[in-house]
Amino acid sequence: MDEHVHERDHRIAVYPGSFDPITNGHLDIIRRALAVFDRLIVVVARNPNKKPLFPTEERLDMIRRAVENNPRVTVDHFSGLLVDYCREVNARVILRGLRALSDFEYEFQLALINRKLDRSVDTIFMMTGFQWFYVNSSIVKEAASLGGSIQGMVPDFVAEKLSKKFDTAR
Numbered sequence: 001m002d003e004h005v006h007e008r009d010h011r012i013a014v015y016p017g018s019f020d021p022i023t024n025g026h027l028d029i030i031r032r033a034l035a036v037f038d039r040l041i042v043v044v045a046r047n048p049n050k051k052p053l054f055p056t057e058e059r060l061d062m063i064r065r066a067v068e069n070n071p072r073v074t075v076d077h078f079s080g081l082l083v084d085y086c087r088e089v090n091a092r093v094i095l096r097g098l099r100a101l102s103d104f105e106y107e108f109q110l111a112l113i114n115r116k117l118d119r120s121v122d123t124i125f126m127m128t129g130f131q132w133f134y135v136n137s138s139i140v141k142e143a144a145s146l147g148g149s150i151q152g153m154v155p156d157f158v159a160e161k162l163s164k165k166f167d168t169a170r
């Protein structure tokens with residue numbers, strides 16, 4: 001086995017995403033991950049292809065509030081290469097959630113690119129709970145913007161924030 005594989009702390013996982021905003025699907029993955037890893041670093045990544053609804057600071061605050069300051073969860077943000085971030089925090093696992101088959105192709109590409117960039121990092125996928133199968137931030141935003149109820153898909157305080165945001169926009 002490669003020596004460098006052992007240098008990293010295998011008990012830490014980095015969970016990257018836009019989290020715009022955090023949903024109960026994300027929280028399900030976080031909960032599952034905490035049953036496997038000792039520490040989880042949830043990182044808000046800047047995705048140049050997406051225009052976020054919530055500024056980074058607000059997204060970080062929402063995650064912090066949703067994980068209720070669990071001492072095993074760190075919330076952070078970054079805007080460089082994910083593998084560089086992993087090196088910085090000494091993690092060797094990138095955690096991603098899988099929902100429908102449609103996630104697979106993109107996630108597969110991402111995992112392979114990250115492996116090519118740094119062979120000491122592995123991507124681990126966790127399968128979402130059945131009830132979160134159809135939940136993602138985009139769908140939630142779309143429903144909220146049209147005045148639909150998103151109760152149960154996101155934490156209550158996130159639902160409130162969303163409806164306020166779209167109420168003032170209307």
Ligand code: ADP
Pocket residue numbers: 016017018019020023024025026028029047095096097098099103127128129132133134135136137
């Ligand atoms: P990104 O812009 O990187 O896709 P997201 O915030 O949309 O960021 O998602 C972050 C991660 O969480 C991704 O791995 C995504 O597949 C996963 N995820 C999002 N929604 C769910 C869900 N309902 N169940 C499980 N995983 C999810």
